Amino acid sequence: MSNLPKYVQIKEVGPRDGLQNEKSWIETVDKIAWINMLSESGVKEIEYSSFVNPKWIPALADARIVGKQIKRNPNVSYSALVPNLKGLDFALEVGIDRASVFMSASETHNLNNINKSIAETYPILKQVIEEAKQAGKLVTGYVSTVFDCPHEGKIAPSEVLRVCEKLLEFGVDDISLGDTIGSAVPSQVEQLLEGVLRHYQKEKIIMHFHDTRGMAIANIMTAMQYGINRFDSSIGGLGGCPYAQGAAGNVATNDVLYLLHGLGIHTGIDEQKIQEASLYIQEKLGKALPSRSLAYIKSAI
Amino acid sequence: MSNLPKYVQIKEVGPRDGLQNEKSWIETVDKIAWINMLSESGVKEIEYSSFVNPKWIPALADARIVGKQIKRNPNVSYSALVPNLKGLDFALEVGIDRASVFMSASETHNLNNINKSIAETYPILKQVIEEAKQAGKLVTGYVSTVFDCPHEGKIAPSEVLRVCEKLLEFGVDDISLGDTIGSAVPSQVEQLLEGVLRHYQKEKIIMHFHDTRGMAIANIMTAMQYGINRFDSSIGGLGGCPYAQGAAGNVATNDVLYLLHGLGIHTGIDEQKIQEASLYIQEKLGKALPSRSLAYIKSAI
Numbered sequence: 001m002s003n004l005p006k007y008v009q010i011k012e013v014g015p016r017d018g019l020q021n022e023k024s025w026i027e028t029v030d031k032i033a034w035i036n037m038l039s040e041s042g043v044k045e046i047e048y049s050s051f052v053n054p055k056w057i058p059a060l061a062d063a064r065i066v067g068k069q070i071k072r073n074p075n076v077s078y079s080a081l082v083p084n085l086k087g088l089d090f091a092l093e094v095g096i097d098r099a100s101v102f103m104s105a106s107e108t109h110n111l112n113n114i115n116k117s118i119a120e121t122y123p124i125l126k127q128v129i130e131e132a133k134q135a136g137k138l139v140t141g142y143v144s145t146v147f148d149c150p151h152e153g154k155i156a157p158s159e160v161l162r163v164c165e166k167l168l169e170f171g172v173d174d175i176s177l178g179d180t181i182g183s184a185v186p187s188q189v190e191q192l193l194e195g196v197l198r199h200y201q202k203e204k205i206i207m208h209f210h211d212t213r214g215m216a217i218a219n220i221m222t223a224m225q226y227g228i229n230r231f232d233s234s235i236g237g238l239g240g241c242p243y244a245q246g247a248a249g250n251v252a253t254n255d256v257l258y259l260l261h262g263l264g265i266h267t268g269i270d271e272q273k274i275q276e277a278s279l280y281i282q283e284k285l286g287k288a289l290p291s292r293s294l295a296y297i298k299s300a301i
Numbered sequence: 302m303s304n305l306p307k308y309v310q311i312k313e314v315g316p317r318d319g320l321q322n323e324k325s326w327i328e329t330v331d332k333i334a335w336i337n338m339l340s341e342s343g344v345k346e347i348e349y350s351s352f353v354n355p356k357w358i359p360a361l362a363d364a365r366i367v368g369k370q371i372k373r374n375p376n377v378s379y380s381a382l383v384p385n386l387k388g389l390d391f392a393l394e395v396g397i398d399r400a401s402v403f404m405s406a407s408e409t410h411n412l413n414n415i416n417k418s419i420a421e422t423y424p425i426l427k428q429v430i431e432e433a434k435q436a437g438k439l440v441t442g443y444v445s446t447v448f449d450c451p452h453e454g455k456i457a458p459s460e461v462l463r464v465c466e467k468l469l470e471f472g473v474d475d476i477s478l479g480d481t482i483g484s485a486v487p488s489q490v491e492q493l494l495e496g497v498l499r500h501y502q503k504e505k506i507i508m509h510f511h512d513t514r515g516m517a518i519a520n521i522m523t524a525m526q527y528g529i530n531r532f533d534s535s536i537g538g539l540g541g542c543p544y545a546q547g548a549a550g551n552v553a554t555n556d557v558l559y560l561l562h563g564l565g566i567h568t569g570i571d572e573q574k575i576q577e578a579s580l581y582i583q584e585k586l587g588k589a590l591p592s593r594s595l596a597y598i599k600s601a602i
Contacts, residue, residue, distance in 0.1 A: 001488050182597075185563030186522055187302050211515075214556040214593030215563075218519040221487055246589075247597040255515040262486030262516075288547075292515030292591075296483075296548040 005229035007266045011045035011176075011206065012038055012253060014281070015066075016081055018238030020050060020057045021249055022285060028062040030284050032069050034277060038235065039073040041273035043253075047079045047100060047232075051087035067094030079140065083114070088128050092135055099132040101125045101172070102142035105160045106149035109180070113144070122166055129170040141167035142208070146177045146192060147184035157195035164200065174204045176232055179219065182212025182241065182248070186222040193226040208232040209251045211290070212241050216251035217259055224265075231256060236278035236289030252291030254278060306530035308567045312346035312477075312507065313339055313554060315582070316367075317382055319539030321351060321358045322550055323586060329363040331585050333370050335578060339536065340374040342574040344554075348380045348401060348533075352388035368395030380441065384415070389429050393436055400433040402426045402473070403443035406461045407450035410481070414445070423467055430471040439475075442468035443509070447478045447493060448485035458496035465497065475505045477533055480520065483513025483542065483549070487523040494527040509533040510552045512591070513542050517552035518560055525566075532557060537579035537590030553592030555579060 015035050019026060026034075035048055048070060054061035063080065072078060072095070079098035082088040088099060103121045104110035110118050125141070132139045145152075146160045164175050177192065189207075196205060207223045209216035209231070220231055234250030241247040257271050275297055282289050289295075316336050320327060327335075336349055349371060355362035364381065373379065373396070380399035383389040389400060404422045405411035411419050426442070433440045446453075447461045465476050478493065490508075497506060508524045510517035510532070521532055538553030558572050576598055583590050590596075 001491055185560055187564050190302055211593060212597050213559045214512075214515075214518055214553070215560060217515055218522045218560065221519045221522065241597065248593050252515070258514045259486055259516060259519065263488050290593075292512060292549050296513050296542065 001263065003227070004224050004263060005227065005265060008224070008229045008231065008260050009044055010253060010256060010267055010269060011047060011079070011230070011232045012043045012235060013047045013208075013232045013250060014038070014235035014238045014253070016047040016050050016060065017232070017250055018234040019059050021239040021242060022059060024285050025059065026281070026284050028065050031062070031066050034281050034284070035066065035070045037273065037277040037280060039071065039076050041277060042267070042269040043076065044268065045077045045079065045098075047081065050081035051090045052081060052083050064090055064094050067091070067096070077138070082128060082132075084124055085127055085131060088131055092137070096137060098138040098140060099128065100140045100142055100176075101128050101167075102144065103163060104144045104149070105155050105163050106145040106152050108151035109145045109149045112151065118163065125167065126170045129167070129172055133171050139172045140174050140176055140206070141172035142176045142178055143167070144178040144180040147179050147188045148181055150181050157192045160192060161195060161199060164196065168200070168204070174206055174230075175200075176206040176208045178208040179210055179216075182210030182216065184209070184219055185215055186218050189219045189222040190226070193223060193228070197226060202227045202229075206230040206232060210241065211237060211248045211251045214248070217255060220251070220256060220259065235274060236282055236294050237291040238281060238289055248290040252289070252294065254291040254293045258293045302564065304528070305525050305564060305566060306528065309525070309530045309532065309561050310345055311554060311557060311568055311570060312348060312380070312531070312533045313344045313536060314348045314509075314533045314551060315339070315536035315539045315554070317348040317351050317361065318533070318551055319535040320360050322540040322543060323360060325586050326360065327582070327585050329366050332363070332367050335582050335585070336367065336371045338574065338578040338581060340372060340377050342578060343568070343570040344377065345569065346378045346380065346399075348382065351382035352391045353382060353384050365391055365395050368392070368397070378439070383429060383433075385425055386428055386432060389432055393438070397438060399439040399441060400429065401441045401443055401477075402429050402468075403445065404464060405445045405450070405481075406456050406464050407446040407453050409452035410446045410450045413452065419464065426468065427471045430468070430473055434472050440473045441475050441477055441507070442473035443477045443479055444468070445479040445481040448480050448489045449482055451482050458493050461493060462496060462500060465501065469501070469505070475507055475531070476501075477507040477509045479509040480511055480517075483511030483517065485510070485520055486516055487519050490520045490523040491527075494524060494529070498527060503528045503530075507531040507533060511542065512538060512549045512552045515549070518556060521552070521557060521560065536575060537583055537595050538592040539582060539590055549591040553590070553595065555592040555595045559594045
């Protein structure tokens, strides 16, 4: 395991990808207190909300208030999801260091999720990326369903590369490749990264795993063996699966930290503070979060 | 991933290691019906119960009736846990293909678990192994706490090797190395297997992971990269952690099968039948089992 990275950067996506898949409404004041806890955990990147139309994601309807009222830590880069120019304008007004745009490698998933074809999505994202860059912001391009699509099945790495190519051409700084339905096994990660890293530097690639079938930690191990050292994760494993009520969502930051710190990989994140922030949001949600190490530590206390 | 095994043999330990850590009593008739379902799933090895004094494991107090009344599939090898000659005699009377003896690589865990020092345990196991071999049975030696001990912390590979050496000298056919508290990360698996495989053929080694912190699937991946192709797992992830109520126990057979079949590794096991047997025992226990892919499939139906 001598080829593993010495440092891994975690982007905490719980306040965005986590909450957007939870049915419960978390009070704005509680969200703010919780994001403030995350800001003091040592994590370097936090995606604090989404400026998507609240009709689509009611759980994040308070993005502007959250963005205005969280206490910004100068050592943390704050991002938010923006679907279009209107969303970007809100995000810029409220304050972001980084804009996250998103689309799918699967035509059908893109249609279902964004209500547009891939070809129709490109010009919109091009505008958003250009305006965000002009405003001096970093931009991440999320590409979802990079392994499997709930509608189309297996997605070929060439389909993923096609979308990455366009996003990079439009000016994104990096790409987050999403196992949106948490279905990949390590051989799929290998196959995709063999293709992706033939074209792009590993520094441009973030992996975004969901733990729906319990494969995420093994997939992260595999990605690290390819030199990938940036991962998205969600505190406590917050956020379910929109296709299966009760199933696990994003890989839990807690479990990722257990892995990384156990391997001697530096993250700068205080596990204890992550546990505390997990218990805080777990109590507000009123249900046990799926993280294994959270369940262990909580019950062992 | 060209170095992965083509075939992996799973030993289903749910009826033993799973149930022994569950607080609920499962009716004998239900256990039998359930083990019969497992016998028809394509799994080649089932540990059906434990002949430990029922005072210590009340959940398995009906081992003799279970052993007598399950319908034996000639394609399945049936094993049971035996702590001493008395337990072995019961097991032989009832019927086993394989006896499983057990001890710990950690002196303190051995004392806590067996109430004897490691040195005091050896002559007892020597007798059991010899009598089982004389009766024409296979014998597996479980070595627990091979990575970390809840009392002593890190266990050196040399401590594990010391116990393996003795068990093999006494005549066990193979050794199951147990991450009893589910604490290992892949670098620990690597370190242990580097040592173990310098001395023993990989065919003699079975890995037994618990998923307490969500590392088990990644640890199995690592072990397979060392050529290990025998794993213990528990249907649905049945069986908790005696040190932390509510935490996950044995790695779930369901999740292991999702990994293996996804990697194109043959097991001979029908995932659908494993799901059905999981739902059966989940209903009897009256609580959700921790397997991620079980939760996914159940909720997606």
